[in-house]
Amino acid sequence: MNAPARARGAAVQVKAPPLLYGLSLAAALAMHQWVLPLPLSLPGLTYAGVVLVVAGLGLGLSGVVTVLAHRTTLAPHLPVSRLVVAGPYRVSRNPMYxxxxxxxxxxxxxxxxxxxxxxxxxxxxxxxxxVIRAEEAYLLDRFGADYQRYRAQVRRWL
Known part of the structure; x- marks a missing residue:
């Protein structure tokens, strides 16, 4: 018998989603270094890259801070205490990702x-x-109509 949504977390297959990104970057850089270099060179590219890295990490960190400020968990496999719709969650359902x-x-x-x-x-x-499919199914089960309304108003990514 399934535990009620309040008592369980999402049935995600990856319990630490940031690892997907870290491993992806490591694999990409290894491919470039040791298998098949695919150079990309345009003026200003490094500056644009720095801007994206800083903006991306800032967005992700603001998502972390917002979740912690609402006193709920960051771990997708643990039960959440509330639906967070403030801060960066007003423009993205997944600001960390x-x-x-x-x-x-x-x-x-x-x-x-x-x-x-x-x-x-x-x-x-x-x-x-x-990750996201299981999180969304869990949040719908846990918060019902509140999550449906939120999902209808806010995009998944940006």
């Missing part, structure tokens, strides 16, 4: 490699399939 995605693309620009840009959509798809 969106921020990590931006940082991953920015890191690719900084590294001057196409590989992180190629890997980023795959990482986002994996995050959706292995």
């Amino acid at each position: 969106t921020g990590l995605s931006l940082a991953l693309v920015g890191a690719g620009l900084c590294a001057g490699s196409w590989w992180p840009l190629i890997v980023a959509p795959l990482c986002m798809l994996a995050t959706y399939r292995w």
Whole structure:
């Protein structure tokens, strides 16, 4: 018998989603360094990359701070105490994952490699399939109509 939504967390397949992004970046940089370099070089690319990394990490960190300020958990597999819709959650249902995605693309620009840009959509798809789908099903079960309204008003990524 399934525990009520209040007592359980989301049935995610990856309990630490930031690892998906870190491993994706490591794999992309390894591909560039040791397998098949795919250089990317345009004037100002490093600066654009730094801006994306800083913006992405800032967005992700603001999501973390907002969740902690609402005294609920960051771990998707643990039960949440409330639906957070403030701060960056007003513009993205997943500001932490969106921020990590931006940082991953920015890191690719900084590294001057196409590989992180190629890997980023795959990482986002994996995050959706292995984490977000289960989180959204859990939040719908846990918060019902409140989550349905929120989901109708706020985009998943940006």
